[in-house]
C-alpha cells in the first residue's frame with residue numbers, strides 16, 4: 001500500500017476542512033466544537049459535507065501517525081487505555097447523567113450523590129477532561145462538554161459504551177490466552193469472552209437470565225442501527241410484491257424489532273415477524289408502537305431449531321452471522337430449508353470486509369477490529385464477499401448466491417458499512 005506523504009495529507013486536510021467549514025460559514029456561524037451546544041453538535045450534515053469531515057479527520061490521524069516515531073506508536077497504548085478507563089468510570093457511576101447542559105456542580109456534590117470519595121472523583125474527572133469529557137470552570141465547578149453530555153443523555157450511546165467497556169473490554173484482554181488454549185476454535189464456549197466472563201453456558205443464554213444486560217444490549221443495538229445502520233428502505237429495494245399479495249419478512253434474531261419497525265414504516269404493504277429469545281421478545285412486544293401491531297408480530301424462536309414460519313417471502317438476518325463461526329452459521333441457514341418456498345430470499349445485513357489494500361489502514365483498523373471483536377466475543381467472524389458466497393454454498397447448493405451490494409449512503413457509515421448480502425432459494429424442478 002502506498003501511503004500519502006505529509007505534504008499530500010496536509011493538502012487533503014486543508015481542502016476538506018475548508019469545504020466542511022464552508023457549510024457553516026455560508027450560514028454565518030463557525031463549526032461546532034466540544035463546548036458548543038448539543039443541538040449544534042447533533043446536527044445531521046448533508047452527505048458531501050459529512051464526507052469532507054470524515055476525510056479530513058482520517059487525514060489528520062494519518063498525519064499524526066506519520067509524525068510519530070515507532071516508539072510513539074507503541075507508547076500511545078497507555079493514554080488510549082486511560083480513555084477507556086475514564087469512559088467506563090463515567091458510565092459505571094452515571095457521573096453527570098442528571099446534570100443539565102450549562103449547569104454547574106461541585107466535585108463534592110458529584111461524589112456524595114454516588115457514594116464515592118471526592119478526591120477519587122476529582123482525579124478521575126480531570127483525566128476525563130483531558131479526553132474532552134466534562135470541563136472545569138474557573139471557580140472549580142464541573143460542567144458538561146458536548147461529548148460528556150451526549151454520553152449522559154443519549155441512552156443508546158450510553159448502552160453501547162456499556163457493552164464496549166463491560167462486555168468487550170475484559171474479553172479483549174483474554175484474547176492472547178484464548179488462542180493458545182483453543183487454537184482456531186469455532187466454539188462460542190471457547191471464546192475469550194467465555195473465558196473472561198467465566199461463562200457456564202453460551203452468552204446469549206447467560207444474558208437471557210439477566211434483564212439488565214438484555215436491556216443494555218437491545219438498547220445498544222437499536223442505537224447502532226439508528227446511527228450507523230443501512231437505511232431500511234434499501235434492504236427491501238426491488239422486493240415489492242408484484243401481485244398485490246401481502247409479503248412477509250421474518251426477522252430472525254431481530255432483537256426488539258427496531259429494524260422491522262423501520263422497514264414497516266417504509267413498506268406499508270409488508271408484514272413482519274420478529275423472532276428472538278424470550279426475554280428479548282418480551283421487551284419488543286412491550287415497546288411496539290400501537291399503530292404497527294397489525295403488521296409487526298413477535299415470536300419466540302430459537303434459530304438452532306427448524307424455522308416455524310413456512311413459505312415467507314424474505315428471511316432476514318441483521319448482524320447475526322458475524323456472531324457465529326462457519327460451522328454454526330451453516331447450521332442456522334440449514335434450519336431455514338424446510339420452510340423455504342422456491343424463490344424465497346435470504347437477505348443478510350452484515351459487514352462485507354473489503355480487500356486488504358482497497359481501503360486505508362485507518363479504515364482497515366475499523367474492519368479488522370470488528371472481525372477480532374467478533375472472534376473474542378463468540379469465535380464469530382466478519383466475512384468478505386468470497387466468504388459469504390462460500391457460506392451459502394456450504395449450507396446447501398440450492399441457495400443461489402446473488403451477491404453483495406452496499407446500500408446508497410453506506411460510504412457515510414464510518415468504518416462500519418453494512419452490506420446487503422442476498423441469496424435466493426432455487427431448487428431444481430425435481431427438488432420442489
Ligand SMILES: C[S@@+](CC[C@H](N)C(=O)[O-])C[C@H]1O[C@@H](n2cnc3c(N)ncnc32)[C@H](O)[C@@H]1O
Pocket residue numbers: 204221222225252253254255256259275276277280301302303304317318319320323
Ligand atoms: C447482534 S444482535 C442483532 C440484533 C438485530 N438483528 C439487530 O440488527 O440489531 C444478535 C441477536 O441474536 C439473538 N439471538 C442469539 N441467539 C439466538 C437464538 N438461538 N435464537 C434466536 N435469536 C438469538 C440475540 O438475542 C440478539 O438479539
